Amino acid sequence: MSKVWVLGHGQLGAMLQHAAMPLSVEVIPVDIDSEQLPDLQADDVVTAEREQWPTTPVTEKLAKHPNFINLDVFGRLADRLTQKQLLDDLGLATSPWKLVDDTLAAEQVYAELGERALMKRRTGGYDGRGQFWLKQSENTQIPDDWRNEAIVEQGINFDEEMAIVGVRDREGKKFFYPLTLTLQLNGVLTASVAPLARLDKLQPKAEAMLGKLLDGLDYVGVMAMECFRVGDELIVNELAPRVHNTAHWTQAGASVSQFESHIRAVAGVPLAKPQVKGLNVMINLLGTPHDERWWAISGAEPYWYGKEVREGRKVGHITFTHSGDKKLIQGLDELKALLPERYEEVIDWVETAVQS
Structure with missing residues (x-):
């Protein structure tokens, strides 16, 4: 029986475990804060149910396994800066964007991205968290604690x-x-x-x-x-x-x-x-x-x-x-x-x- 370790033990890990049973694949979701380290074997495989994770003894051990699939991809896509850069490099349409650095002013955002722009924390933030709207009509300015921690993208009037x-x-x-x-x-x-x-x-x-x-x-x-x-x-x-x-x-x-x-x-x-x-x-x-x-x-x-x-x-x-x-x-x-x-x-x- 093949063995697949899942970094994270939320509902996605549980659903992966359930789906693997008819395949004769053993899936083991792992609590990243567990005091018990996973007993990894050389031919085991590691995957993840989340894009990013803190450094713990468990995550360090999983990340060192040579069969951690897509290990380098997770960090690249978990950071919205490098995710946007990837989309641009591949020529895939995404909303126009800028890095919120120390020099960026709200007026520049409005001039280049339009009267509505959405700031997103580079990492973390999901289900509507980690977001902040800049609106020219309200003269919204960039909070200091968002600088170098976020990107800002044009508000898209989508269908x-x-x-x-x-x-x-x-x-x-x-x-x-x-x-x-x-x-x-x-x-x-x-x-x-x-x-x-x-x-x-x-x-x-x-x-x-x-x-x-x-x-x-x-x-x-x-x-x-x-x-x-x-x-x-x-x-x-x-x-x-x-x-x-x-x-x-x-x-x-x-x-x-x-x-x-x-x-x-x-x-x-x-x-x-x-x-x-x-x-x-x-x-x-x-x-x-x-x-x-x-x-x-x-x-x-x-x-x-x-x-x-x-x-x-x-x-x-x-x-x-x-x-x-x-x-x-x-x-x-x-x-x-x-x-x-x-x-x-x-x-x-x-x-x-x-x-x-």
Whole structure:
């Protein structure tokens, strides 16, 4: 049995572990703060469920293993400065940007990037954290503690947000999942829908962009590319060198989930082209108490992470996979009645999206 160690032991590590069982691959998520060091063998493989990590005895030992897949990629993509530089080097469209250094003035930002610009911390920050808007109409200035710690990028007036996830093996073979339409509320992924026929025309472009990244980095495993759609163009917003929330629907809606694809790639199990089973919707459960009635909804596939419920925290997700819109909408309406009132706009967005 192959053995794959996962740096990090959150829900992504648990889902990788679950997906690996039918492959006869043993996956071991590792608590980076554990006092017990992993017992690594020479032919073991190491991957990660997160882009960056602190230096601890556990992470030091994992990082020294010669089979830590994509080790050099994580730091490069975790830093938004080097991530943006990579996109520019590869000629991939991304929002115009600048480094927030000691000399940059807000007036220069407005002159070069426009009247709305978003500062993002170079490292850390996710789900809307680590961001600060500069708005010329409000004469916003750059806070001193953001200098040399952030980039600033042009505010894009996009039509929609979407993501594509792809996988690449050690020989360079690649497969891609369909473009996934996403709903972000307060910077947090709240719902996703895939596939949508109207996005088919953008699929080749998205695959070419992500494929260029995968090949350029000699990457092995699953990577996610979040994009803005502006007309018929795609602009890269963020990259994630790991399995990603936008493709959680693949657990229920594809013959090979993103988690299985990642384990296949890093463990050397042959890849297979994922076959999509139908129309898929994924709803993130954010700070929402556990409700056993979710499991009684026909067509619903809840996944509970077993984490303490806190406001805004991702504690689970619910996926629907259907070949007919009517059944899907019936299930969503049942779910709406069991979720907090704030989910009404989320379900309404989903129902509009699946009929578009």
